[in-house]
Amino acid sequence: MKQSVKKWLSIMLTMVVVASFVIQPIKVDAAFDLAAESAILVDGKTGKIIYSKNIDAILPTASMTKMMSEYLILEAINDGKIQWEQQVPISDFVRNLSLYTSLSNVPLRQDETYTVKELYQSVAIYSANASTIALAELISGSETAFVKMMNDKAAELGLEDYEFVNSTGLNNSDLQGNHPDGTGETAENMMSARATAKLAFHLINDYPEVLETASIPTLPFRASESETIEMRNWNWMLPGLEPQHDYDGIDGLKTGYTSAAGNAFTGTAVRNGMRLISVVMRTGTRDDRFNETRKLLDYGFNHFSHLELVNAGFAPEGSESIAVASGKEREVAISSVDSLSTVVKNGDEELYTSELILDENVLNENGELEAPFEAGTEVGSLVLVYGGEQQEEFLYPWQRAQVSVVTDTAVEKAGWFSMTMRAIGGFFSGIWNGVADTVKGWF
Structure with missing residues (x-):
């Protein structure tokens, strides 16, 4: 009898403990309705x-x-x-x-x-x-x-x-x-x-x-x-x-x-x-x-509060530079010209990320920026993206938080000798890769 009582009490205690985790009230903002149409x-x-x-x-x-x-x-x-x-x-x-x-x-x-x-x-x-x-x-x-x-x-x-x-x-x-x-x-x-x-x-x-x-x-x-x-x-x-x-x-x-x-x-x-x-x-x-x-x-x-979510001079990881065509350098570093800030619901700070959107109109068909160009050349924009359940809405679409992304340095156009050597290097590199692939095929 004592064993069955102990077993019953144990089951009841387990149920109470489980309920204390399952039936927790969901914390939400106090809902309110307005007496206005x-x-x-x-x-x-x-x-x-x-x-x-x-x-x-x-x-x-x-x-x-x-x-x-x-x-x-x-x-x-x-x-x-x-x-x-x-x-x-x-x-x-x-x-x-x-x-x-x-x-x-x-x-x-x-x-x-x-x-x-x-x-x-x-x-x-x-x-x-x-x-x-x-x-x-x-x-x-x-x-x-x-x-x-x-x-x-x-x-x-x-x-x-x-x-x-x-x-x-x-x-x-x-x-x-x-x-x-x-x-x-x-x-x-x-x-x-x-x-x-x-x-x-x-x-x-x-x-x-x-x-x-x-x-x-x-x-x-x-x-x-x-x-x-x-x-x-x-x-x-x-x-x-x-x-x-x-x-x-x-x-x-x-x-x-x-x-x-x-x-x-x-x-x-x-x-x-x-x-x-x-x-x-x-x-x-x-x-x-x-x-x-x-x-x-x-x-x-x-x-709600106004928060700066992204510092000026920022570029998303993996997009810190873009390729350069016909330049003395093969790539150039890019970053945002200003910080990104918006009004944020308290506790939602971690729901925001940034996305780089490059301007296809300033890049060639290979996605490269043609040299020469000055420091501060605009190549796209950095946009705040909200990952919460409800989509953000603004009075006007253009008000969504975004800033320009520009080149950090100038790049001069490469001389004819550099361009020729790159072409020769590219030619022999192509031949070598072809030979290597052929040799791999023998084995």
């Missing part, structure tokens, strides 16, 4: 997509549209077409629209003067709709022409999923019958979250000064000599606006709301040198768009 999180330097949810659904963008208007305003400044201190005419339509307090506006008068800078600040901070149209008219002569510029620029930037019908993000029905020619009376601006992130990526990287204004929590606007409006930024994640939404490192970018779009927000924040861009579309309330943005940004900052 569409959302995306992107690294602001590399364009790598860190999180995505329904990112190709084309939805109304509301005032996030103004990111394109801001891009064109800053481009016009940069190109010298307009100047910051230039006065902006106020048309009858702009004057009347500015008085609609149900819309986001600062009141504009026709007997006052406003500079480009003042109106731009009201757009970037307070999402002022009439100010946006006034600047659109200044740059293009009419909002209709400006909308064409918006769509042309979107095509140039490769946004793909978009339609711009006005400069503000309002529904056309809010424009008192003055909506741009060729657009529907109830049309709204439309973009996917992916396209919106692309626009924000270009805006921040092409014109980083946009963040200097977008990050201002409050600013007075001089409507007239006797009237000043306190503009309060609609981005409540900026410090000092709504304490429950304060977010360390936030400095932009653009909110939006219409009844069709719901509450939307394109946010951006930087911590420890890493900038993230987030987009949430069709959240329920103003608070929701910031709460969901917080989840996205926290996920990015807590789980």
